[in-house]
Amino acid sequence: MHRRMIGISLSAMLDGIEATVVRVEADVSPGIPQFSIVGLPDSTVNESKLRVRAALRNSGVELPNQRITVNLSPASVRKRGAALDLAIAVAILRASRQVPPELGTGIGFLAELALDGTLLPAEAIVSLSLGMKNAGIKRIIMSSPAEVLVPIPDIYFYSFASLSDVVAVLRNPTQRLTPATIPDFRDGASTLGVDMVDVKGHKDVKRSLLVAAVGRHHALLVGPPGCGKTMLAERFVTILPRLQFSETLEVYAIHQAVGGASIPSATPPVRMPHHSLTVTGMIGGTSLMIPGEVTLAHRGVLIVDELLEFSRKTLESLREPLSNRCVRLHRAGKMTNFPADFQLIGTLNPCPCGQRGYGDCECKEGDVIRYWSKLSGALSDRIQMTIPVERIDTAKRARAGSNEPSSALRTRVEKARTIRSSIVENSEAGLVPKARINGDAKSLLGRASEAWSWSSRAVHSVLDVACSVCALSGNDVITIQDVEEAIALRGQVSASNAPRT
Ligand SMILES: [Zn+2]
Incomplete structure (x- = not known):
């Protein structure tokens, strides 16, 4: 028997106007090297295999030369959106023990990956974050410009530029994260132009x-x-x-x-x-x-x-x-x-x-x-x-x-x-x-x-x-x-x- 390794991470996707928290499980096991995603992924999620693979390689992390299976749950909902990329990469890193799997398990990940490992902003970050908050997730690693964010009570955003920065943090248990500074909400009103x-x-x-x-x-x-x-x-x-x-x-x-x-x-x-x-x-x-x-x-x-x-x-x-x-x-x-x-x-x-x-x-x-x-x-x-x-x-x-x-x-x-x-x-x-x-x-x-x-x-x-x-x-x-x-x-x-x- 070979020892199976599982890595877990949390992300979210939109279902209509509401966000559903997605639990990402990665399984790395011996076998013919391949990478598959199960759990009703749509084409954007399926394509994340290519983005995740390239982003990991360009961040100095080698993908294990083994069979990688990523499972997205809940299984009943079709998974959409590139915002799951980062969570998928993190689950694989945890499964392959390239980062300690027990660190930062309560953190949510919301970012798309560019091929070079750069983190890209997730669409609808506020909706997704509210969904995470409802599920009890209070800390979110992401990469979104401050102007699309609003201060959400009890939610802490941590902004990162690249996958390698995220990897460095997940490898270091003593590192204290500093939440992103979000400007206080200012009323952008009176732009109606009529009176x-x-x-x-x-x-x-x-x-x-x-x-x-x-x-x-x-x-x-x-x-x-x-x-x-x-x-x-x-x-x-x-x-x-x-x-x-x-x-x-x-x-x-x-x-x-x-x-x-x-x-x-x-x-x-x-x-x-x-x-x-x-x-x-x-x-x-x-x-x-x-x-x-x-x-x-x-x-x-x-x-x-x-x-x-x-x-x-x-x-x-x-x-x-x-x-x-x-x-x-x-x-x-x-x-x-x-x-x-x-x-x-x-x-x-x-x-x-x-x-x-x-x-x-x-x-x-x-x-x-x-x-x-x-x-x-x-x-x-x-x-x-x-x-x-x-x-x-x-x-x-x-x-x-x-x-x-x-x-x-x-x-x-x-x-x-x-x-x-x-x-x-x-x-x-x-x-x-x-x-x-x-x-x-x-x-x-x-x-x-x-x-x-x-x-x-x-x-x-x-x-x-x-x-x-x-x-x-x-x-x-x-x-x-x-x-x-x-x-x-x-x-x-x-x-x-x-x-x-
Ligand atoms: Zn008349």
């Missing part, structure tokens, strides 16, 4: 958008073509408070995983897909588990411009994320959850010609009903606010006076959110207002609910918006005015309630 100050007039619309921002209420902007609803929707994000650090990290990891974010930013993400978007494009999917627009808009805003131009199927696919703030995707019998806690801002015309309620509408009644019916009851029930946007003529615009810049509006939203958090409480059953509601307000809500036969979801939704209105005015008791404004904002988006001329 609410650009929009003249529309005082009432802006007020309603403030309410929407305070409670993250889903809202529709309804108005004739050219009224400025898209312009307002695009600027909505500028009045939203900055993300907290943990949220920034979460958003950055998602966007880095799809190759979309170069630097972390505390500005909430905004997505504005084209109306030709498919269901897969909206909620994600395919065999590679690519996230959809709802996940890319996580913690931010999903603008659905010209909402009724989207296919009914695509719109219906929004129901689940609007209710659950995540999407469940099935692939090969496995279910994956993608986060999708976005705020929907939709824009649409009041009728096919766009003039109903605002000018001379030429549409037939049936056409208008068909037009609105695309927004099914189930979907419109989840949209809490309907905001009418009128076309403003030049004279009105001139009279509009000065506009508040987004920074001032954002300050008001921030203040109101603090108040709101003290008057509402998120419980298992959903949002429960802790605020005192005065008698008049309560009875108005009851009467309205009876008159329009509201579902409990609808009553809840009006109360939710009333809390935001209340917080915006700085009070902690919901009054009849707050409920009135919330009822008016509810609108009633359905075929039977389409705006009339």
Whole structure:
């Protein structure tokens, strides 16, 4: 019997937007010299044999002239990405006792190898590192520029230039590693290039958008073509408070995983897909588990411009994320959850010609009903606010006076959110207002609910918006005015309630 030698190392790969920790086992045993990788490697991982072999040789390490088998686990997941290279090289070095196998076993390795042994940055390093952190790995050897890194609590990055540097460290038990210096997170925000100050007039619309921002209420902007609803929707994000650090990290990891974010930013993400978007494009999917627009808009805003131009199927696919703030995707019998806690801002015309309620509408009644019916009851029930946007003529615009810049509006939203958090409480059953509601307000809500036969979801939704209105005015008791404004904002988006001329 020959003594078998095993070496183990840890790395990670992306599976969709989440990282899975990969355990690399190398076995070096006598036999015809060959090098094989098992455990569902895809072609990039298979090619790592060539990179690892050349990198080891060029780092002054001879590959044992024996049979090398590398096993990647968990076996059930297809292994992708060149970031496993370094871990594969380390496992072989440990198996062949060229470095002591017991040193640094808790360290994760995330780097691609160049043929000359240089370490190259792993893609999506933040997502991969978060996955390692979740698996209890706190120290990561890598080679990524500091600007793509963010300080992750309890994670230490160690940056190396070459495989031979890593080998030197792994051979030396007394060497103390110094973590890479990552600059403190700086908000790369205010690069949006747009501001609410650009929009003249529309005082009432802006007020309603403030309410929407305070409670993250889903809202529709309804108005004739050219009224400025898209312009307002695009600027909505500028009045939203900055993300907290943990949220920034979460958003950055998602966007880095799809190759979309170069630097972390505390500005909430905004997505504005084209109306030709498919269901897969909206909620994600395919065999590679690519996230959809709802996940890319996580913690931010999903603008659905010209909402009724989207296919009914695509719109219906929004129901689940609007209710659950995540999407469940099935692939090969496995279910994956993608986060999708976005705020929907939709824009649409009041009728096919766009003039109903605002000018001379030429549409037939049936056409208008068909037009609105695309927004099914189930979907419109989840949209809490309907905001009418009128076309403003030049004279009105001139009279509009000065506009508040987004920074001032954002300050008001921030203040109101603090108040709101003290008057509402998120419980298992959903949002429960802790605020005192005065008698008049309560009875108005009851009467309205009876008159329009509201579902409990609808009553809840009006109360939710009333809390935001209340917080915006700085009070902690919901009054009849707050409920009135919330009822008016509810609108009633359905075929039977389409705006009339
Ligand atoms: Zn019309």
